Amino acid sequence: MKTLCFRAYGALAACGTQKAGTVNRPTARHFGRGAILGVIDAALGIGRDDEDNRRRIAAGLLTAVAAEGPRRVRNEFRTVQTVEASNLPPFASRGDAFNTDAFNPVMKEENGKRHVRWTAKEGINPKKPGWKRFHTMVTYREHIEDGIWRIFLTVRPGWEVDLDTIAKALRRPAFELYLGRRDMPLGLPPDPKVVDGGLLEAIDAYPTVPDFDCGVLKAFSRSLRRRLNGDVDLAWDQGFPGAPEAEETRLVQDDPTSRVYWRFGIRPEMRATISRPAPAAKAAKVARGQSIIDQFWKD
Template identity: 30%
Template sequence: MSVLLLRLAGPLQAWGSTSRFTQRQTEIAPTKSGVIGLLAAARGLRRTDPLTDLLGLDFAVRVDQPGQILRDFQVARPLDGGDSMPLTNRYYLSDAAFLAAIGGDSELLDGLHEAVRRPQFPLYLGRRSCPPVAPITLGVHPGTVAEVLGDWPWQAAKRLRQRAALTVSLEVLSDAPPGSEVTETFQDEPVSFDPAHRQYGWRPVVRTWVAAPNPDGRPPVAAAMASGGPEQADHDPLAWL
């Protein structure tokens, strides 16, 4: 198996799986349907086009920088100045960064990598108001989704990496393998993006943790001091000797 890695980072992101009407929620991490939609846009697929070979891909996302939930209160009026539209609350993730891993056939993933590099449609992080801050794709790599997410360096902001240890523990949300213990279930398995008949199946998810390398990190004692004090590591005043 091969894995396509995507770095999803920007000032704002929004990955809704249960949004309805005037309440536009966001999950705490990118959804599978959102990332599959991003790949479909990169390939130039219309919403009414079949997803076909994108439906069987494995998916996992590593939370490198959780960010913060931001609420945007919006009101709209029609162009003719008539009655105002319903008030809406739109929620976003602010200052977040994620590493998404898509596992599948290497030939298919190579094509998706090239499509993301030169997308047919503009790519967004969930909503059109959420552009990425840098090129998204990190290439195609051999191995399983879990292996690649455990080996790839931490993708948080440099100011955070420099204050942390040489290895950091990061949460991973992934497709639950058959027979595994499911942590939670989302209606997040895309079937069709057709506006007239959107379809999503239930997706079982398992939450795990991986130890990721941090090339910009510090030794444990220095990292604990930089992050706010000795409560995060055993205090040994003679350690530097």
């Protein structure tokens, strides 16, 4: 039995939930199955429209995540533009919705306020002009501050997915990897490793914080360890080999069935809180003057 382990750490992260909407976008405190598989697809270079390969990878993998650190939930706001339309066919894309090449601006006044309507000579109903109007709205979003996650993957029985190929892709990802949103990059390399054993064995074998040997990075490593107070919050797919006994089971809607249409299926998510394993013996130091990051990029 093999388990692939890798690390997700960054100053900020966003773990989407099924309750996400236009105005309010909440976050969970750990990454779900959809987010994990999205990272794997990005590393392998699988586009959203490549449904066959994406479904093969998703069907063949079981996922688990160990969440640690304070993981404080913070709020922010952003402004976005929306389009109000009348007597126009559905827009093919957001870019098409904001395209005004075939429209003429007309100044309108409603309730004492003036605004611009972009009008077309003909709409769906030729007797009426088509028009669209742009609005600016405020959206509220949550993100996670100061969290670190260990992610574990294993192959579902009967499926052929190569964990070593995924590990190699995580070292040299085809697409950029980020923690939920494009403005939230990884703060450490994923550092993937394939280990023998099930989930609990992988948790013991793969440390939460890597060991650094250089001065600044060594202090950074100590700083990360000081923030790992409390136990480990563990969530995993039903049937993951070597998992502990579940304390709670929840039905979550985060199993990606189509990235093109952004559809997700419902799955049972097993959860438990486990004690943090004792620190493992330090591995042999790399050559003097090199950090673990230098060694990582040489692999």
